[in-house]
Amino acid sequence: MSKIKKTKIADLLKSEEFGKEVLVQGWVRTKRGNKQVVFITMNDGSGMNNIQIVADPAMFSEELLKSVTTGSSLSVYGTIAQSQGSGQTVEVMATEIIVHGLADADKYPLQPKKHSLEFLREIAHLRFRTNTFGAIARIRHNMIFAVHSFFNSKGFYNIHTPIITASDCEGAGEMFRVSTLNPKNPPLNEDGSVDWKQDFFARETSLTVSGQLEGELAAMAMSEIYTFGPTFRAENSNTTRHLAEFWMIEPEMAFYELEDNMNLAEEFLKYLIKYALDHCADDLRFLSDRLIEEERNKPQSERSMELIEKLKFVLDNDFARITYTEAVDILMKSKPQKEGKFQYQVKGFGTDLQSEHERYLVEKHFKKPVILTDYPKEIKSFYMKQNDDGLTVRAMDILFPGIGEIIGGSQREENLEKLETRMDELGMEKESLWWYLDTRRFGTVPHAGFGLGFERLMLFVTGMGNIRDVIPFPRTPKTAEF
């Protein structure tokens, strides 16, 4: 066969060059037909929609057509034609079909039928081939691209912070140890503890739980930077919104105060959502329909807002901004509090807000994203800027409906003395963070930043209910397959 350049299915479907010879390469979704005509539906990942291949059985061997099964991979040469059927406008009349890889229909797990998300998680190596996960993968790519596009357009620099780290001083959770020592027979100190000095890095090291501290170092010269990298938490979290390995975006800006930080975060989220609406219309449409179908047997009150409508709603409304103290006030006066409906009663200032409280604020009281600021210092990290009241810090959490905390950030404490005092209060080892404290010793400036959990953004944009479905290969407790 002559050398024809392959055409992506997404482009083919837009084509009106009827009669033109083309090459289509992809995977079979379904095949149906009779002795007179065979229809093969193919997809190559270029979009939501499939191309229909029409084959005349007289032109192909029975053996060949038999080997075209759901999941098999094909190269199809043929001509673009206006469809005679009603389901599509464009199709390809096949002149040559090459089967690259068979897919034994008896063993191939993806059947042309509905599969549960739980089942597809068990075959995550194949789930890209479904409509749902194809759509999610494309949206995920677009969101990654949009993150870089947003910051680049604002003059931020992307910084790669280390994945292996020796600092465990952030209290951001349990860490995964990185070591080349023999776990069965590690070198020991005289007191029986492991002698990490003999390990690869001559100290105890772990996978990073945040790139923030290093990000701050870069911001103290480059002014505005962001990181976008993998993050690891060894917490035994079994929820629909936690992963042991996830991707986090952490911008850090010199000469930013909390207000600037909030403005940036809100603009950033809206940019990403708008980008999805502008660039992933087909995929969002499909996911929206999927969600409606899934929720059809739920009572009206439990159904979520239609996906695209929900995205537009967030885009069109300012986020509510209140302080922690105001939030506690609202909660104290709330119906569920008075009626004892909260599992955890709000006991005034100092109460660490529970999921149910955050959900009440976002979903019942404000009915839109909420930014909570100025939390009690006791429930926040050491590096957050202390307010003059001596009680609160310049923290901000952005809460989203259905997801909870999507962003956590703060203005940082730039005053060396205050920072060291706080570290002492918490019993932290200042020596190992000498480099971090140096930024406060030399040319310190007010600065701020935040962290966005990329998969939590993906949850919101795709409307999916489980974080394990918006990352290709989820790592969770007891699961590291693939």
Add this chain to the structure above:
RNA sequence: UCCUUAGUAGCUCAGUUGGUUAGAGCGGCGGACUGUUAAUCCGUAGGUCGUAAGUUCGAGUCUUACCUGAGGAGCCA
């Protein structure tokens, strides 16, 4: 980690107060059908009932432990 819940055919599920040969739909396979849209119609194969122990004349069904999944909580992004 705690609480709740589930595990029966490749998938989704039914299986009564413990009772004899464990069912359905979808998918697979065989066949029919001149353009189909997860096609339709007819036929057919397919199960150590999560694992282990126990109670019982008898366990898919009851008890205990463990494994795995899911939902919620905590931790957080």
